[in-house]
Amino acid sequence: MAENSDNSVSAEGLAEAASKAGKGGLPPVHLWNPAYCGEMDLEIRADGTWIHEGSPIGRPAMVRLFSTILKREDDRFFLVTPVEKVGIRVEDAPFLAVDADIAQGSVTFTTNVGDTVTAGPDHPIVVRGDAEVPRPYVHVRAGLEALIDRKTFYRLAAAAEPGPDGRTGIRSGDRFFALEP
Incomplete structure (x- = not known):
């Protein structure tokens, strides 16, 4: 080297x-x-x-x-x-999820470095922070996450539905992901 x-x-x-x-x-x-x-x-x-x-x-x-x-x-x-x-x-997450293809039962994210992942058991969506400042992430690979950018998170929120625990979220890969911390 x-x-x-x-x-x-x-x-x-x-x-x-x-x-x-x-x-x-x-x-x-x-x-x-x-x-x-x-x-x-x-x-x-x-x-x-x-x-x-x-x-x-x-x-x-x-x-x-x-x-x-x-x-x-x-x-x-x-x-x-x-x-x-x-x-x-x-500083935060190494990647940024800059777009999502939101289909019935499937959400596929594209990152700022060209990775694509479909949310599911291997690529969960997690929301940290609080209700005033939610910090949504999707797992990309091997412990590396992408922060979901604001415009993409708003698109997810627009497609959200009530979940089994009363929180609003989205379904992908046969899993429900709450969009609230």
Whole structure:
């Protein structure tokens, strides 16, 4: 892996390793447990912006590539390759659900990095916060969530129905998901 003169891992070297590892789909990051190599000056903001060394990453393909090697361990986030693991900061959720296809009994979300997931047992919708400021999320993969953006949440709310527990929610994948905390 290429390192900068200050001994930090370079974004270009990490991207190159990720590109090689991810040929033909998502890399198997759940199988990788490389040595910890330090922190990278990379932050994923709550609005979905990826910031590297103080500047937004302007290339969507680079953000997508990094998103495929993102791994969560407890409350920490890392970019991993088969041989390296670097810590990054995540303000809220690493992804943002920016759209949803709402059909009878099925809600399929699209994230800001191009992932699509259908809410169900493997991809639950959870709402944290309180009634005044709800924070809705959908599980994307391996402990990584997407914050459901406001316009998409309003669309879910417009399609909502009363649930068995009296709370309003939506059905997808044979499950009922309350849209209230």
